[in-house]
Amino acid sequence: xxxxxxxxxxxxxxxxxxxxDDIMSTRRTDWINNFWKALARDPVTLRRTWESVKQIMAPxxxxxxxxxxxxxxxxxxNQCAYCIASHTAGARGxxxxxxxxxELMAVTGMANETNRLxxxxxxxxxxxxxx
Amino acid sequence: xxxxxxxxxxxxxxxxxxxxDDIMSTRRTDWINNFWKALARDPVTLRRTWESVKQIMAPxxxxxxxxxxxxxxxxxxNQCAYCIASHTAGARGxxxxxxxxxELMAVTGMANETNRLxxxxxxxxxxxxxx
Amino acid sequence: xxxxxxxxxxxxxxxxxxxxDDIMSTRRTDWINNFWKALARDPVTLRRTWESVKQIMAPxxxxxxxxxxxxxxxxxxNQCAYCIASHTAGARGxxxxxxxxxELMAVTGMANETNRLxxxxxxxxxxxxxx
Amino acid sequence: xxxxxxxxxxxxxxxxxxxxDDIMSTRRTDWINNFWKALARDPVTLRRTWESVKQIMAPxxxxxxxxxxxxxxxxxxNQCAYCIASHTAGARGxxxxxxxxxELMAVTGMANETNRLxxxxxxxxxxxxxx
Amino acid sequence: xxxxxxxxxxxxxxxxxxxxDDIMSTRRTDWINNFWKALARDPVTLRRTWESVKQIMAPxxxxxxxxxxxxxxxxxxNQCAYCIASHTAGARGxxxxxxxxxELMAVTGMANETNRLxxxxxxxxxxxxxx
Amino acid sequence: xxxxxxxxxxxxxxxxxxxxDDIMSTRRTDWINNFWKALARDPVTLRRTWESVKQIMAPxxxxxxxxxxxxxxxxxxNQCAYCIASHTAGARGxxxxxxxxxELMAVTGMANETNRLxxxxxxxxxxxxxx
Numbered sequence: 001x002x003x004x005x006x007x008x009x010x011x012x013x014x015x016x017x018x019x020x021d022d023i024m025s026t027r028r029t030d031w032i033n034n035f036w037k038a039l040a041r042d043p044v045t046l047r048r049t050w051e052s053v054k055q056i057m058a059p060x061x062x063x064x065x066x067x068x069x070x071x072x073x074x075x076x077x078n079q080c081a082y083c084i085a086s087h088t089a090g091a092r093g094x095x096x097x098x099x100x101x102x103e104l105m106a107v108t109g110m111a112n113e114t115n116r117l118x119x120x121x122x123x124x125x126x127x128x129x130x131x
Numbered sequence: 132x133x134x135x136x137x138x139x140x141x142x143x144x145x146x147x148x149x150x151x152d153d154i155m156s157t158r159r160t161d162w163i164n165n166f167w168k169a170l171a172r173d174p175v176t177l178r179r180t181w182e183s184v185k186q187i188m189a190p191x192x193x194x195x196x197x198x199x200x201x202x203x204x205x206x207x208x209n210q211c212a213y214c215i216a217s218h219t220a221g222a223r224g225x226x227x228x229x230x231x232x233x234e235l236m237a238v239t240g241m242a243n244e245t246n247r248l249x250x251x252x253x254x255x256x257x258x259x260x261x262x
Numbered sequence: 263x264x265x266x267x268x269x270x271x272x273x274x275x276x277x278x279x280x281x282x283d284d285i286m287s288t289r290r291t292d293w294i295n296n297f298w299k300a301l302a303r304d305p306v307t308l309r310r311t312w313e314s315v316k317q318i319m320a321p322x323x324x325x326x327x328x329x330x331x332x333x334x335x336x337x338x339x340n341q342c343a344y345c346i347a348s349h350t351a352g353a354r355g356x357x358x359x360x361x362x363x364x365e366l367m368a369v370t371g372m373a374n375e376t377n378r379l380x381x382x383x384x385x386x387x388x389x390x391x392x393x
Numbered sequence: 394x395x396x397x398x399x400x401x402x403x404x405x406x407x408x409x410x411x412x413x414d415d416i417m418s419t420r421r422t423d424w425i426n427n428f429w430k431a432l433a434r435d436p437v438t439l440r441r442t443w444e445s446v447k448q449i450m451a452p453x454x455x456x457x458x459x460x461x462x463x464x465x466x467x468x469x470x471n472q473c474a475y476c477i478a479s480h481t482a483g484a485r486g487x488x489x490x491x492x493x494x495x496e497l498m499a500v501t502g503m504a505n506e507t508n509r510l511x512x513x514x515x516x517x518x519x520x521x522x523x524x
Numbered sequence: 525x526x527x528x529x530x531x532x533x534x535x536x537x538x539x540x541x542x543x544x545d546d547i548m549s550t551r552r553t554d555w556i557n558n559f560w561k562a563l564a565r566d567p568v569t570l571r572r573t574w575e576s577v578k579q580i581m582a583p584x585x586x587x588x589x590x591x592x593x594x595x596x597x598x599x600x601x602n603q604c605a606y607c608i609a610s611h612t613a614g615a616r617g618x619x620x621x622x623x624x625x626x627e628l629m630a631v632t633g634m635a636n637e638t639n640r641l642x643x644x645x646x647x648x649x650x651x652x653x654x655x
Numbered sequence: 656x657x658x659x660x661x662x663x664x665x666x667x668x669x670x671x672x673x674x675x676d677d678i679m680s681t682r683r684t685d686w687i688n689n690f691w692k693a694l695a696r697d698p699v700t701l702r703r704t705w706e707s708v709k710q711i712m713a714p715x716x717x718x719x720x721x722x723x724x725x726x727x728x729x730x731x732x733n734q735c736a737y738c739i740a741s742h743t744a745g746a747r748g749x750x751x752x753x754x755x756x757x758e759l760m761a762v763t764g765m766a767n768e769t770n771r772l773x774x775x776x777x778x779x780x781x782x783x784x785x786x
Contacts, residue, residue: 085384
């Protein structure tokens, strides 16, 4: 079926294979996870998404571990089961300990709580926060 | 009006004042932002929320800057204008540079994008992510 | 401009006026809030939405106050500023006290927090909850 | 168990059967999907929801394919697995090709990303957009 | 693996056991559901979360049934499958009938709909709602 | 202030000006809206975001009007006020009539409602939708 299904490396076009190769070499791994194999049904989206992720997740002012943890905080907020599973693995691979995971979840949970207290109480933005 | 409105320090009960004092001394600041002044209409919620935030945001396996940035990523994901304004200020106070802010937003935006690509493409969780 | 703008009673068609009249008599009030005046640009949506709201919010197994409070909990969760303002007014008109509001917000905030802890920790549904 | 469970055609009341018949004839199909069989536990909700969906999804200024694709974009945004599955099937039945699906997902993903960049950067609405 | 996994009573520390005991005695039940067993990997989060939930869900201006139903409305809004399952069970245990469940879902669904109509139509908050 | 603030054309670097020029020529307009002027504080994000938006929103299997309407449906779902305002303008510029807007909002609202009915009723995905 065209709409659903994964593109395995053995079945991929040369263009898709070159992206798969770049994913594996950039991440120093020997396999491609399902997310990319699903996007590969549309090589344009596969390329754009990978190029963006590669640029954004590279070391910079924030290190890769911190970036993976931010990714996980957003994914937990959005209830994206696939993304939670893949970025939990990614963050652990980048060095997240159990203690860091626990604190990450605590902050994520609390932010989701106070986001609703702020909206529900109709709190106006303080003048000092606008400058 | 009882439901909406802020509790200023001058009008606060002894119980609320003691919490305000703890907020200011913990944060090394001399003012209380509107979020707490709104919650103070219900001292039980004020106390519980502050005690939780105080515990969660203290230095631990993650440093306070990283925690503020995670808070901001969640708040941007949830479109909470108040929280975005207050935690942008908080993160900058904790040392977030413009470069760090830009990368934080880039990761937050990308995570929100791929969260929907993963769900829309109905991507199944890889076996390797389940172990 | 057609897309944005409100339909005031004085300018409304007979069809729209009859819906406005029903809104005011059902709610025992003498004015129409902006939500309905915006929807009135599309009388089909105005009628369907009002008929649905009228049916759903009528007294039944749950009383009108409880229904307004549920509406407010959802609106705070979704960060809909208009809906928070209108349903806070609606709930107070139906008898919500300051104490009830505070507890409603506390539950709403906590639910938003534990929703993310459950997803982030990848908690599996207990067998007992499936029967 | 009353709260969970589906109402099969063979077990349905005359009222529920008449709605099931209308769903099948409107959609030119010979089966009822689980969503309606779950709602049928509450015939009032079943009727209101079906009447609203029937009215909204009928051809109008937008054709049925476009409406199904909008439905899918919202469902992917909300992480509703059931709705994604059912409206992907619905959109494909209405003529969505693989190329259209890929572009739909690309737009949905990008909108979710820029929604957060706009909020995170605290971008003010341009005066030209308000007129 | 440390990050994923549950802490069973038999394997729990004295501190975790005392919290489990309090959960069971407060809820008058003889088992611990997976949510708490997952949080127990981090006793600090387990204790804080349980103490907050215990305080918030106790009878007050709102009764426990109403609180469970609000929890369920939020969980359905957020698409948290675990939370929907556990709080449906909780609400039914607290007395929610099939009729109450149906009305709860109807209000939750409608609120989610009108939240988007209000935002999409860019409805301004009425002056009367601000006072 | 570095973190907040817009980059006007007159103050922009050559790199940012070239992107602004491309935005204006691609969109056949003579001004830059605030979203881009905010992103321009980080030229890397400005370039990547614009290149992605330019690629995704170009005519393809879906026409530009349909793409703008999908963008608007997502933005209304996410309560992003800025994005709703800018993409309402964009969709109208691409030919969206008042009738099309009304139907778009009706579908968006209904999808948000049934997304929660499906989750709240814990509806299982039909076998036919999985093939």
